[in-house]
Amino acid sequence: xxxxxxxxxxxxxxxxxxxxxxxxxxxxxxxxxxxxxxxxxxxxxxxxxxxxxxxxxxxxxxxxxxxxxxxxxxxxxxxxxxxxxxxxxxxxxxxxxxxxxxxxxxxxxxxxxxxxxxxxxxxxxxxxxxxxxxxxxxxxxxxxxxxxxxxxxxxxxxxxxxxxxxxxxxxxxxxxxxxxxxxxxxxxxxxxxxxxxxxxxxxxxxxxxxxxxxxxxxxxxxxxxxxxxxxxxxxxxxxxxxxxxxxxxxxxxxxxxxxxxxxxxxxxxxxxxxxxxxxxxxxxxxxxxxxxxxxxxxxxxxxxxxxxxxxxxxxxxxxxxxxxxxxxxxxxxxxxxxxxxxxxxxxxxxxxxxxxxxxxxxxxxxxxxxxxxxxxxxxxxxxxxxxxxxxxxxxxxxxxxxxxxxxxxxxxxx
Ligand SMILES: Nc1nc2c(c(=O)[nH]1)N[C@H]1C(S)=C(S)[C@@H](COP(=O)(O)OP(=O)(O)OC[C@H]3O[C@@H](n4cnc5c(N)ncnc54)[C@H](O)[C@@H]3O)O[C@H]1N2
Ligand code: MOO
Numbered sequence: 001x002x003x004x005x006x007x008x009x010x011x012x013x014x015x016x017x018x019x020x021x022x023x024x025x026x027x028x029x030x031x032x033x034x035x036x037x038x039x040x041x042x043x044x045x046x047x048x049x050x051x052x053x054x055x056x057x058x059x060x061x062x063x064x065x066x067x068x069x070x071x072x073x074x075x076x077x078x079x080x081x082x083x084x085x086x087x088x089x090x091x092x093x094x095x096x097x098x099x100x101x102x103x104x105x106x107x108x109x110x111x112x113x114x115x116x117x118x119x120x121x122x123x124x125x126x127x128x129x130x131x132x133x134x135x136x137x138x139x140x141x142x143x144x145x146x147x148x149x150x151x152x153x154x155x156x157x158x159x160x161x162x163x164x165x166x167x168x169x170x171x172x173x174x175x176x177x178x179x180x181x182x183x184x185x186x187x188x189x190x191x192x193x194x195x196x197x198x199x200x201x202x203x204x205x206x207x208x209x210x211x212x213x214x215x216x217x218x219x220x221x222x223x224x225x226x227x228x229x230x231x232x233x234x235x236x237x238x239x240x241x242x243x244x245x246x247x248x249x250x251x252x253x254x255x256x257x258x259x260x261x262x263x264x265x266x267x268x269x270x271x272x273x274x275x276x277x278x279x280x281x282x283x284x285x286x287x288x289x290x291x292x293x294x295x296x297x298x299x300x301x302x303x304x305x306x307x308x309x310x311x312x313x314x315x316x317x318x319x320x321x322x323x324x325x326x327x328x329x330x331x332x333x334x335x336x337x338x339x340x341x342x343x344x345x346x347x348x349x350x351x352x353x354x355x356x357x358x359x360x361x362x363x364x365x366x367x368x369x370x371x372x373x374x375x376x377x378x379x380x381x382x383x384x385x386x387x388x389x390x391x392x393x394x395x396x397x398x399x400x401x402x403x404x405x406x407x408x409x410x411x412x413x414x
Contacts, residue, residue, distance in 0.1 A: 012358035023331035053147035066113035160336030182334035188247030224333030235264035257312030287382035362391030
């Protein structure tokens with residue numbers, strides 16, 4: 001018999017708030033040191049400081065001539081005293097009034113110069129240069145001052161940063177060939193259902209391939225976790241109980257299926273029997289209404305463990321992952337940026353109101369430089385993986401509101 005105690009169906013925003021509440025103070029899963037390029041998409045576990053001023057010297061931002069700005073007035077001719085390339089230090093005397101030093105982008109500014117005039121903005125003849133008519137030069141123009149980006153010792157990357165191209169380049173510029181990153185939290189993935197078979201099996205007509213375990217594994221890896229796929233748990237108390245116990249060593253537990261009203265939907269009951277505390281047992285949303293979020297207690301030497309019971313319908317599984325699991329997982333992985341990313345776009349069609357439920361529907365965002373437009377992907381409901389794969393975001397449509405073509409709506413990027 002299904003237990004009916006302490007059911008709680010949260011509003012969508014409320015559910016997200018509850019997840020974000022728990023997504024802050026989570027114990028980190030340890031640190032490992034990796035070679036720089038093995039850190040891509042990993043979460044930094046240390047602060048990285050500049051090892052010297054950036055830039056380390058006043059640098060020319062243009063190919064041209066280093067001058068004293070006060071000398072570079074219309075009509076004045078300057079004598080070219082020499083040339084300095086990137087990687088060289090000007091070895092001659094400091095620049096004196098009435099002279100210029102040819103300079104390449106990235107080269108140190110010679111002493112005495114305070115600006116660089118671009119090569120396109122001068123006329124050159126017989127070792128002299130002159131500003132072209134109509135051009136003028138300010139002191140400091142085309143000069144990047146020493147240390148203006150960072151001073152030696154300044155923290156330029158904080159622990160919690162996710163290492164993408166920008167962060168990798170900056171760490172490389174600081175001379176960091178290896179970094180401390182957080183270990184990826186292990187995410188136990190347990191699909192439930194008597195109808196499920198492996199993806200390499202030939203299913204009987206009434207059987208279904210277990211695609212959720214693979215979809216969830218991909219999403220868990222993307223959100224900073226390390227997926228651990230468990231064998232499918234049959235819709236039977238003892239089997240489900242044994243699999244959940246086996247998965248207790250992981251930092252997060254994801255179950256799919258078995259959370260709605262069916263006679264064999266046993267997930268909540270089995271979790272309760274293991275002492276689970278539930279934060280919500282449903283969310284007023286479509287798809288994904290039966291989603292469950294809670295925590296198993298620390299017991300028998302095992303740490304406490306957050307879990308989600310995700311609805312088995314494959315699109316519901318992925319939508320609820322994106323809304324609720326991904327933020328918590330990003331937090332457990334140590335990331336400083338955990339909230340889902342909502343953006344705004346213009347709706348390209350009318351959409352009827354739906355009472356009581358926030359809809360998070362597969363949609364397609366198209367954009368050019370000046371506008372971003374979104375339309376729903378026609379679908380056959382929350383089992384329609386083909387439609388889901390034609391989407392690139394979710395349209396988030398508030399309950400009870402008709403939305404019209406031209407309205408600005410929220411999207412969740414996936
Ligand atoms: N009387 C009611 N029935 C249902 C309700 C309800 O409120 N009252 N809610 C519906 C909603 S909404 C959803 S979503 C589903 C969720 O059901 P479960 O989480 O219990 O999932 P199952 O019944 O086990 O499966 C649903 C569907 O998904 C397929 N599935 C399940 N697991 C996988 C997997 N690993 N890979 C691929 N496909 C999977 C399964 O075969 C079913 O077709 O309940 C509604 N019913
Ligand atoms: O809401 Mo269920 O999540 O549609 O099929």
